[in-house]
Amino acid sequence: MLITIKYFGQIAEVTQKEEESLEFSGVLISELLEHIYSKYNALKNEGFQIAQNQELVSLETKLSGKEIALLPPFAGG
Amino acid sequence: MLITIKYFGQIAEVTQKEEESLEFSGVLISELLEHIYSKYNALKNEGFQIAQNQELVSLETKLSGKEIALLPPFAGG
Amino acid sequence: MTNKKIKNVFRQGAISSEFIGDSIAKHQTKTSIGAHNIFLGQVRADIIDNKTVSAIEYTAYEDMANAKFHDIRETAFEKFELTCMHIYHSLGTVKAGEICLFVFVSSPRRKVVFEALEFIVEAVKADVPVFGKEIFEDESHQWKVNK
Amino acid sequence: MTNKKIKNVFRQGAISSEFIGDSIAKHQTKTSIGAHNIFLGQVRADIIDNKTVSAIEYTAYEDMANAKFHDIRETAFEKFELTCMHIYHSLGTVKAGEICLFVFVSSPRRKVVFEALEFIVEAVKADVPVFGKEIFEDESHQWKVNK
Numbered sequence: 404m405l406i407t408i409k410y411f412g413q414i415a416e417v418t419q420k421e422e423e424s425l426e427f428s429g430v431l432i433s434e435l436l437e438h439i440y441s442k443y444n445a446l447k448n449e450g451f452q453i454a455q456n457q458e459l460v461s462l463e464t465k466l467s468g469k470e471i472a473l474l475p476p477f478a479g480g
Numbered sequence: 481m482l483i484t485i486k487y488f489g490q491i492a493e494v495t496q497k498e499e500e501s502l503e504f505s506g507v508l509i510s511e512l513l514e515h516i517y518s519k520y521n522a523l524k525n526e527g528f529q530i531a532q533n534q535e536l537v538s539l540e541t542k543l544s545g546k547e548i549a550l551l552p553p554f555a556g557g
Numbered sequence: 558m559t560n561k562k563i564k565n566v567f568r569q570g571a572i573s574s575e576f577i578g579d580s581i582a583k584h585q586t587k588t589s590i591g592a593h594n595i596f597l598g599q600v601r602a603d604i605i606d607n608k609t610v611s612a613i614e615y616t617a618y619e620d621m622a623n624a625k626f627h628d629i630r631e632t633a634f635e636k637f638e639l640t641c642m643h644i645y646h647s648l649g650t651v652k653a654g655e656i657c658l659f660v661f662v663s664s665p666r667r668k669v670v671f672e673a674l675e676f677i678v679e680a681v682k683a684d685v686p687v688f689g690k691e692i693f694e695d696e697s698h699q700w701k702v703n704k
Numbered sequence: 705m706t707n708k709k710i711k712n713v714f715r716q717g718a719i720s721s722e723f724i725g726d727s728i729a730k731h732q733t734k735t736s737i738g739a740h741n742i743f744l745g746q747v748r749a750d751i752i753d754n755k756t757v758s759a760i761e762y763t764a765y766e767d768m769a770n771a772k773f774h775d776i777r778e779t780a781f782e783k784f785e786l787t788c789m790h791i792y793h794s795l796g797t798v799k800a801g802e803i804c805l806f807v808f809v810s811s812p813r814r815k816v817v818f819e820a821l822e823f824i825v826e827a828v829k830a831d832v833p834v835f836g837k838e839i840f841e842d843e844s845h846q847w848k849v850n851k
Contacts, residue, residue, distance in 0.1 A: 488617075489616065489700055534620060549686075551618060553700070555703050556615075556682055557646070
């Protein structure tokens with residue numbers, strides 16, 4: 404499955420990019436996250452939520468979406 | 481004692497004036513009110529509060545002030 | 558904040574949107590402020606017995622009203638951690654759709670402004686001797702009463 | 705109110721006081737409105753470890769953020785008897801003292817606007833993926849977190 408991963412705020416500072424696409428064959432969000440950690444080890448020190456197709460999901464959620472986003476703490480307003 | 485009496489809103493519509501001064505020798509606000517009713521009988525149908533020197537008072541309050549005001553319901557804002 | 562001179566809260570006629578915009582702009586130098594909250598009272602074209610309100614004519618027991626506005630201001634500054642607070646109320650004719658009351662509070666933090674603004678607006682409605690004559694389109698009238 | 709097109713809530717840079725004044729003026733034709741309540745978020749020049757915040761640089765996950773703003777809007781119209789509701793949020797650089805959030809609700813009655821405005825502002829702070837980089841005067845930065 405081709406997945407687009409978006410990084411924001413301090414997360415994008417760690418990954419040094421705002422977006423990337425990759426082929427991934429895992430089942431759960433947690434598996435994708437392990438894969439992302441393997442690329443960007445420093446992300447383990449960051450707090451963030453994960454959105455799949457623009458909805459927040461948990462680690463146990465099935466991977467179904469084309470668009471995954473790593474969202475650091477919100478700071479609107 | 482020379483007292484200035486102020487009328488506002490619908491009260492002034494009844495009295496046909498916004499202010500008058502009179503000599504009055506009573507002790508209580510209630511006595512002054514009776515005197516005012518004797519001049520403007522239709523005021524008995526109106527709801528209002530009474531202020532003495534810009535503070536709300538009850539009928540039992542002693543008459544001490546130079547300025548009495550008859551205040552219909554507030555409608556600010 | 559005590560011993561401050563009593564201000565005149567009243568403005569002749571409606572409060573304009575430009576006046577409100579200017580008032581907001583003046584706060585941009587106060588960089589400790591994080592949250593503003595503004596209440597605006599607007600004259601409604603209420604329909605009563607098939608007649609439509611076209612304007613409200615405001616009068617007030619001005620000295621007492623300004624003293625009450627002053628008390629409300631002092632109490633609000635004691636109760637809430639406010640940086641700024643402004644109140645303006647119209648006198649005279651304010652047409653339906655125009656603004657008759659402008660209350661503006663500012664604070665470093667948002668929780669404070671919500672509480673403070675509601676406190677102030679309720680106090681203005683309850684405690685300040687302002688009177689409103691609702692003028693209908695046929696020039697008849699009735700007297701407004703706050704609920 | 706459902707099925708409405710999702711609006712773009714974001715504005716590039718600070719929200720000006722003129723824009724806010726104009727927005728107020730546009731409501732004077734809506735004569736069923738009796739009460740407006742406006743929240744403005746202003747960038748604070750906070751001092752952190754002896755360094756002063758000079759600006760916040762806002763970014764957002766824009767599509768998701770606009771969808772969340774839309775949900776908040778729909779929920780607010782369901783919960784509260786509102787005549788109008790507007791939300792604007794800045795993207796990009798907003799200097800200390802400038803306005804980055806403008807929430808505007810209107811209703812026939814005042815009680816409604818107080819409740820609705822606080823509900824909306826809290827939801828915006830909690831649910832919308834907007835990110836803020838606090839820029840200090842020496843050009844270093846830290847990331848803002850809503851409390």
